[in-house]
Amino acid sequence: MTPADVVRRIGFYTLLCLVFASFVLPMLWLVSVPFDAKPSLSVSVPDFTLGNFETLADNPSAYKSLLNSVIISAGSMVLVVSLAALGAYALSRVRIRGRDALLYALLLLSSIVTGTAAIVPLYILLDELQLLDSHTGVVLAMSGGLLPAALFILKDFMDTTPRSYEESARVFGASPLRILVDVVVPIARPGLATIAVWTVVQVWGNFLIPFIAYNDPDRFPAAVRMFTFYTEAGQPNLLLISAFSLAYAIPVIAMYLFVSARYGFRFHGGIKH
Amino acid sequence: MAGIVLERLSKVFPGGVRAVDAIDLEIADGEFFALLGPSGCGKTTLLRTIAGLEAATSGTLRLGDRDVTRLPPGARDVAMVFQDYALFPHMTVLDNVAYPLKIKKTPKQERYARATETGESLSLGELLDRRPAQLSGGQQQRAALARAIAVHPQVFLFDEPLSNLDARLRLEARTFIKRLQRELAVTTVFVTHDQAEALAMSDRMAVMEAGQIRQVGTPREVFRRPASVFVANFIGSTPMNLLPATVADGAVRTGGVELPVPDEYAARLPSGLDVVYGIRPEYVRLDGATGTVTGEVSVVEHLGTAELVTVSTTAGEIRAVVPDVDEPAVGDTVGVTFSAGQALVYRAEDGALID
Numbered sequence A: 001m002t003p004a005d006v007v008r009r010i011g012f013y014t015l016l017c018l019v020f021a022s023f024v025l026p027m028l029w030l031v032s033v034p035f036d037a038k039p040s041l042s043v044s045v046p047d048f049t050l051g052n053f054e055t056l057a058d059n060p061s062a063y064k065s066l067l068n069s070v071i072i073s074a075g076s077m078v079l080v081v082s083l084a085a086l087g088a089y090a091l092s093r094v095r096i097r098g099r100d101a102l103l104y105a106l107l108l109l110s111s112i113v114t115g116t117a118a119i120v121p122l123y124i125l126l127d128e129l130q131l132l133d134s135h136t137g138v139v140l141a142m143s144g145g146l147l148p149a150a151l152f153i154l155k156d157f158m159d160t161t162p163r164s165y166e167e168s169a170r171v172f173g174a175s176p177l178r179i180l181v182d183v184v185v186p187i188a189r190p191g192l193a194t195i196a197v198w199t200v201v202q203v204w205g206n207f208l209i210p211f212i213a214y215n216d217p218d219r220f221p222a223a224v225r226m227f228t229f230y231t232e233a234g235q236p237n238l239l240l241i242s243a244f245s246l247a248y249a250i251p252v253i254a255m256y257l258f259v260s261a262r263y264g265f266r267f268h269g270g271i272k273h
Numbered sequence B: 001m002a003g004i005v006l007e008r009l010s011k012v013f014p015g016g017v018r019a020v021d022a023i024d025l026e027i028a029d030g031e032f033f034a035l036l037g038p039s040g041c042g043k044t045t046l047l048r049t050i051a052g053l054e055a056a057t058s059g060t061l062r063l064g065d066r067d068v069t070r071l072p073p074g075a076r077d078v079a080m081v082f083q084d085y086a087l088f089p090h091m092t093v094l095d096n097v098a099y100p101l102k103i104k105k106t107p108k109q110e111r112y113a114r115a116t117e118t119g120e121s122l123s124l125g126e127l128l129d130r131r132p133a134q135l136s137g138g139q140q141q142r143a144a145l146a147r148a149i150a151v152h153p154q155v156f157l158f159d160e161p162l163s164n165l166d167a168r169l170r171l172e173a174r175t176f177i178k179r180l181q182r183e184l185a186v187t188t189v190f191v192t193h194d195q196a197e198a199l200a201m202s203d204r205m206a207v208m209e210a211g212q213i214r215q216v217g218t219p220r221e222v223f224r225r226p227a228s229v230f231v232a233n234f235i236g237s238t239p240m241n242l243l244p245a246t247v248a249d250g251a252v253r254t255g256g257v258e259l260p261v262p263d264e265y266a267a268r269l270p271s272g273l274d275v276v277y278g279i280r281p282e283y284v285r286l287d288g289a290t291g292t293v294t295g296e297v298s299v300v301e302h303l304g305t306a307e308l309v310t311v312s313t314t315a316g317e318i319r320a321v322v323p324d325v326d327e328p329a330v331g332d333t334v335g336v337t338f339s340a341g342q343a344l345v346y347r348a349e350d351g352a353l354i355d
Helices: A003-035 A051-057 A060-093 A099-113 A116-128 A135-159 A163-171 A176-187 A189-205 A208-213 A222-228 A238-262 B043-051 B093-103 B108-121 B137-150 B167-184 B195-201 B219-224 B229-234 B263-268
Strands: B004-012 B018-027 B032-036 B058-063 B078-081 B155-159 B187-192 B204-209 B212-217 B241-248 B251-254 B257-259 B274-279 B284-286 B293-302 B306-313 B316-323 B333-338 B344-347
Touching: A003 A051, A003 A238, A051 A238, A060 A135, A060 A176, A060 A189, A060 A222, A060 A238, A099 A135, A116 A135, A116 A208, A135 A189, A135 A208, A163 A176, A163 B078, A176 A189, A189 A222, A189 A238, A208 A222, A222 A238, B004 B043, B018 B043, B018 B058, B018 B212, B032 B043, B032 B167, B032 B195, B043 B078, B043 B155, B043 B187, B078 B137, B093 B108, B093 B137, B108 B137, B137 B167, B167 B195, B187 B195, B195 B219, B204 B219, B204 B229, B212 B219, B212 B229, B229 B241, B229 B274, B229 B344, B241 B316, B251 B274, B284 B316, B293 B316, B306 B333
Parallel strands: B032 B187, B032 B204, B078 B155, B155 B187
Antiparallel strands: B004 B018, B004 B058, B204 B212, B241 B251, B241 B274, B251 B257, B274 B344, B284 B333, B293 B306, B293 B333, B306 B316
């Protein structure tokens, strides 16, 4: 190895370390600062305390907001998974002209529905429907934005399920709904699990839509609630924010691990023969 | 139990493809019937139309004395075994076998009792708790058969039941299915593209081409007297010799050679008619230096206990099956003798057998 090679290699690893650190630092902050008696925006060895969580425990709005997050995530998840399963099955099995164009158009437009560009019309729509300040409104808005991508992923799963499974059930007299429940859904389960987790993560982490759709602080989900943790002096209340960040992250991580162990994630269809 | 009657049954796909073209066919109660043909001939579509997976465009279909033409598949009382077996991968073998009974709302206890009994009769007893992916190809096939049998249908429909098995297992399965069908005595229609399978297994068979049936008969009839040049070409593991020829003075001639025909033909062959002369390689002898025609051996193919010898003659290439004890060598000049009684003559114009 020439000296030039050594220098090159050292340079390469230094670069890797920097890149790695930039990803790891926020994580380190998330797991260390909540236990620090004097939380700051820097990462250091914490002056260990559980006091921050006691402060959090005294703040009822924090728990309320986590519960709100659970409600809107679960609601959207149920809606997206059930509608996407029905829709993807139909789109996969029925031949209609321009089906793929329709799917691509939906996919393209969906990023607008939950994006910033459509936020004003979305607000007006929710207002007209008297769905402002209601979980139903947020669930509908979020589901509308997520459904096209969910349909797109699930249709691929359904496409790779051999038709002979369904035909076999049909010859024995099973109705289409029965076939969906008994045959198609169990086979597409990894796909459904993927869609479910993805929906929950999207809704759990979304700030903009709940931020404009709720006026009543009692209905704020966690992502919006965190935004309100300021001290009287107008400084961010890092004590609360750090502890709450960890409480906010844990349910999603736990769900991910559970689903991954139970069903396994797959972003493509197909079954082993 | 029920026979199957097809009257002018047609299936036209959007786009105008006539996959099944006005077929008339009667399959007797308890019969083991083969639909044979090259791929794309409409045999699978015909089977799927009988199952109800495809709706007939016109014509009628009766099972026993019921007109089922417009009935959905579940109401027809048929069971189908698919080429890939279509066992549900997320259910155990037992649940798979019991599933059709569940659809038919059989009480749970009876359902599992019947499924277990059927499974055991097909020696699947040890495997009932397994998933299909844990079974070998032959076991999967038996599981698929068990699922079809457990519902006690009036008709079995098999779509290429043997094509997913390896060659050795296929022979075993052939015997197994034939015996099973005989024991159950349920009317069975099976689709195959393998003429040997159709000949070996069926009571009667239909040879299909372009959505139509070209010949119906027992395997023996179809093998001995193929009704057209197409069927003659398709049936037999060594293809029939088909020589273009012309009738002159009551004799069939080609390349200056008079080809021997059975006596009863003489009156039916008008002079000047263009014909195709057919004779199976098994009925061609190569002995000595003289015969109907002489020629040079160009290819010798080994078939096990026999050899398929191709001879180039003035009448064209002629293939003969000879015992492996007296095989000629490539380049030898041999006399070719046809056994006249087994020869068939087809009209060149439409390929139909003259008889």
